[in-house]
Amino acid sequence: MSEAPAKITAMGTWDVGHFDNDTAADFSGRLDDAAEAERETVIRTALTSTIESDEYLDSYEACHAVASAALIAAQLPGGTPVTTAYGPKEPLPVFSDDLKALAAQxxxxxxxxxxxxxxxxxxxxxxxxxxxxxxxxxxxxxT
Structure with a gap:
């Protein structure tokens, strides 16, 4: 992609990828810092807080939800592996099936x-x- 417009740069974003922003990169760090057994809970919490938000959805929460959805989709047939340096570095669990529907919501x-x-x-x-x-x-x- 060519140089990002000022508005994208202002939101700490350098491209349209699901991890191409400061907030998603920070979320990846949060997942890496979480105990392995707690990583699915971090993802589930990001998704449910987004779904349950009945007010104006902050971009911070939305970026967490998009990153979470990308991580879930990466484990599915047809999903794109998260290979960016801004994604989690620590192993993720095989996510529960119910997270697919939560991520879509x-x-x-x-x-x-x-x-x-x-x-x-x-x-x-x-x-x-x-x-x-x-x-x-x-x-x-x-799918």
Whole structure:
């Protein structure tokens, strides 16, 4: 991708990838710091807090949900492995099946009205590309 527009740079984002932002990279570090047995709980909490948010969804929460969904999808047929240096470095468990549906619901909330992350992306020329990447991720989760 060419040089990111100022708005993307302002949100600590350098590309449209699910881990191409400071918040997702920090979330990966949080997963790495968690005990191995607690990593699924960290993912589940990120997804449920996004789904249960009935107010304006902060971009911070939305980035956690997208990163969580990407990690779940990576374990599924058709999913893309998370190979970026900004993803978790420690091993992740095989996630429970119910997380697929939670991740899909969370992604719906991320792209819905009243979502800061969606609004920020929509203000850039890369908004359609970002929305497509989220839709592709959701498609893997629903297969």
């Amino acid at each position: 969370a992604l719906d909330r991320v792209v819905a009205p009243e979502s800061e992350l969606a609004e920020l992306w929509d203000e850039t020329e890369y908004g359609p590309q970002w929305r497509q990447s989220v839709a592709d991720l959701k498609a893997v989760l629903l």
